[in-house]
Amino acid sequence: MPNYQRILAAIDLSDETNAVLTRAKAMATSDGAELHLVHVVEPLNLAYGGDIPMDFSSVQEQLQTQAEESLHQYAKRANIPTNRCHLLSGRPDSQVHELCDSLNADLIIVGSHGRKGLALLLGSTANGVLHGAKCDVLAVRVG
Template identity: 85%
Template sequence: MPNYKRILAAIDLSDETEAVLDRAVAVASSDKAELHLVHVVEPLNLAYGGDIPMDFSSVQEQLQTQAEEALYKYAKHANIPTERCHLLSGRPDSQLHELSETLNADLIIVGSHGRKGLALILGSTANGVLHGATCDVLAVRVGQSK
């Protein structure tokens, strides 16, 4: 098993964040690795196709502020320094690829819902991260009873 030096844990700030964060902390602790925490806020115009003739800037700012507060709360809980917290905006998979390369991360940890059928065909963030990553990816199963 590889000995990881720099780990990037991607959290979505949902109820399942703690499961992903707990696994990331455990892996980082066992490898004595530097743990970074990241959340990507998807711009509303991307989520809704960009063709809505409304100004979402104030709503987007609120989302950014709430995400930043939650990110720092999780980081504090896991004893991750704020300089290792990253709040990004854009498509989650591409932002995670870019940040992992910038940080020279050797492991990305993401949550995965284990989707099947149509949801699997349409893809997910975990799937997008897996197929474009230049390092190992650990998908933590969340949202299902064991």
């Protein structure tokens, strides 16, 4: 079994986040690895394809702020410094891949589901992360 040096846990801030975070923390501790957290906020205009002629900027800012607060709360509970918390915006799979490359992470941990509704119809984030990753990916079965 490889010894990981830098682990990136991609969390969706849902109820299933604790399962992913618990597994990531355990693996980082056993390997002596540096653990990073990432959450990606999908722009509302991506979700709706620009079909709705509305300005979503204030709602998007509110989503960003709430996500940042939640991300830091999870990090604090897991004893992860804020400089290892990454809040990004865009398509989750591509943003996770880019961050993984820039951090030189050797393992991505992601929940195997947790997305519901419209996001489920658009495809699985875990599947997207798995198929484009240049390193190992651990999908934690949640829910």
